Amino acid sequence: MGHKGLDAQGYFEREGSLGRVPRTFAPVVAAARERIAEAYGRRLHSAYLYGSVPRGTARPGRSDLDLLLALHREPADDDRDTADVLGRGLDEDFPEIDGVGVLLYGKDRLLSEEERFDLGWFLACLSTPLLGEDLAEQLPRYRPDGVLARETNGGLAALLPAWRSRVREASSPEEHRKLSRSYARHLVRSGFTLVMPWWGGWTSDLVESAEVFGRYYPDRAAQMRAAAAVALEPVADPAVLRTYTEDLGPWLAREYTARHGVPGRGRSRTVAEASRPAGLGGSVMGPGPR
Template sequence: MNPIRKLGRWMATDAEGYLINECSWEKIQPPWLNLVCDLRDGCVNQLGDRLHSLYLRGSVPRGLAIPAVSDLDSVALLLGEFEPDHLEALLKPLRTALMQRYPFCLKVETALVSAVEIQAPTSQWQATLQTQGLCIYGEDVRSHLPRFKPGAALINHAFDLADDLADTQTFLRQASADYPHDNAHIKAQCGWIARRMVRTGFELVMATEGTFTRDLYPCYECFARYFPAQEPLMRKALELAIQPSDNREGLLMFLSHFGAWLVERVDATLERPD
């Protein structure tokens, strides 16, 4: 197991307390830059005129990505009505090809969002793009979006965690049949759900803290101050996020136990949006 390093930081705020977007093209470092360019070109080619604009988010546009640990997150804003399943099918070969070409990237994800939806005041993507997004293609909508302070608008994972855990548990139970000779898929899913668990832990206390980060170690450390009895389990989630496991049975037990506790705390602590 790789030692946990105390990496990451809190997002800076301006004099009025609004979060400052730290992303820029200049911060995208090799070997990630070629991957980003290939993702952009592939999305433009596959989505065509339906693509309004494309954004990066996460550690890559902040210059903090770690090979074999970080993934590449993007958001595609789309014009008009579209069938998500159809477009997902178009993009799946692109994601697969990119992960084969750039094996240092743990996972390539592209969220598909309507350009109309992003204008709705209740859209969670407003805060995500405004505070953590970098436009890499098309017209940047961020100048038309409000600014944000740490708070409920920045909750990205907590309310979806129950479904994410259920999907992961189903995947793990089927993994022996679907991937009998390739545990890389199990490790990728493990890292994905573990990161969501660590970030959910921070989202439980974000409003009280009055700060924001998506960086894993600060999320873990902050959670541990509020829930010291659960610190060993959250530390395990942090370890799995950094160095994923392919132990299906062990993962299923961990997700059933600590995952259920996190979901219960979300339901008891956070008010779901209407």
């Protein structure tokens, strides 16, 4: 395919591995494995790392630790409380990380048809096994097509009202900084998956994602590059947040819907149909913008 992230047949190669974890972060990963097992015991089916740590690109003192936990049943309030305690403890004990994020799901949901092209793809392609039996063995292989683009990041329009509310409620520089990082990441990743079927590849690198997006939307290229920079170096400027919620975000949401449709449609497609890559016959989309 000519792009990283795919194998010779055009399927996603799994991103990250325990072998890529930087030496600086090895102690926190080891601690996470031990504490997760202790905290959840038999409730836990499997645990995964995702993000910069298993990709080998984490920066000491600036990158967070991202965890995905699959339970044998749907998580209850006590499971979420346990995740909060787990995350705070790791964050406090290891200065190498700047925060801990814990995603918590029941294994049946992760394997469900409804989540096949969202959480299922995320686990199978972007998450690194840490504990337990790997659920990816029960999921299909994936290609960077229009169905995947729609189901992974096609819900931006529904998020924007809550984003605006949080911006209005934020009052401190630290709150603005955290929101700028979160929203910029989401916008850059959404911008990339918008054009992913036309580019025919995959990357999680935010700078590269912005550059790829800019090839198809040159009028928005500078704005997306700037968002990638904020995603890596967050800012405390409320004006930047308003740009995301009132300009770039709404435009991107409209363009996403126009190009890929509304999330939730087409989930009944067979895996073979949904996995057909754009541009190789029977594409679910037309050519990308120029």
